Amino acid sequence: MESPDPTPAKANAGGDPAPPAESLLPLQAEAIEVFVRLARLFGQPKSVGEIYGLIYISPEPMPMDVIASRLNLSKGSTSQGLRLLKGLGAVRPIYQVGDRRDFYTAETSLKKLVGGYLDDAIIPLLNQGQDRLAHLQRLLEEDGGLTAEQRVFFDERVNKLNKWHERAHQLFPLIRKFLGTS
Amino acid sequence: MESPDPTPAKANAGGDPAPPAESLLPLQAEAIEVFVRLARLFGQPKSVGEIYGLIYISPEPMPMDVIASRLNLSKGSTSQGLRLLKGLGAVRPIYQVGDRRDFYTAETSLKKLVGGYLDDAIIPLLNQGQDRLAHLQRLLEEDGGLTAEQRVFFDERVNKLNKWHERAHQLFPLIRKFLGTS
């Protein structure tokens, strides 16, 4: 509560264990919260949401060490989080003259964000699913120990699974198209 | 630490710790795998995927105790999993004459499955998000300590968040409509 921030000089001289934030506006803290929830919704760790959120709601590009210290994250987490975000295309490294560090800005086009997520996280799962369904089909064809009745039932169910899969495949381009209008 | 299992009685005389299945066909085991993956994709525990998968790929409706023993799940997990699935409308209790237990069948219409998930899991999150965004907006309006430049930036970002939210709201009916054709 007190001791608002003694550091005039450089950083955090005392041994206080959790300097809650270096300098986040309440507005920024709240925005980061929003992204943490979003990250969880998409099955990503909290830290990834925090990192993207901070970059999104910061006027200037930031380097890794600043991100880590603003969010009280370790270098390790921050590095991994940034890698993931770069992979998704959610964050872009920016060259800053006179500074050896990589600075990052947020990609804010919904199309690109969702597109990256679909490409990198969902499509691979779908393809994996396709392989599994093929395997299932093979099992069904090979298994000689089924009664006719059983065979009819399993056939129907496996077929339905294939239909679902196909539907999902059709759905994604549609989502892209819809969000592309953003 | 050992003392594997004193029960000499009937099944499972050796100390093998995981009698893998009571009587699942390989085909069924494989199908259940598929659903476990699906469950994880949708942020649900493995056991939920197993339960739905077993019901989906079983010709006959099953009561809770049979589900638990086929999957080697505890009564507790099975009960909770079934509750969740009932809540989503993914599974339907069926009255079986001469049996006091509730039997369950799988709802296999993609429309209903996804619809239930959207209604019960996603829409509430979206609404929560809406509240948060409103709060964010309020913070932005209240905060007097911002430079004009800062205000412009934050305004733009918060606005964009609102646009995303709106897009999401528009997207869901579209998904429903698309899957409704199943």
Added chain:
DNA sequence: GGCTTTGTTCAATTATTATTGAACAAAGCT
């Protein structure tokens, strides 16, 4: 070359989430 800054990797630790199992409630049966 040696020193410093920047960033990555990964085994160990910590936090989070799922599962179990025992206690309990409800309802059928005799």
Added chain:
DNA sequence: AGCTTTGTTCAATAATAATTGAACAAAGCC
């Protein structure tokens, strides 16, 4: 009524996932 079957709840435990931090690599600078 008591006894049994069916199902739920929830605190304790186990399993899984995220985070840390220290060791390392790469590259700039002097």
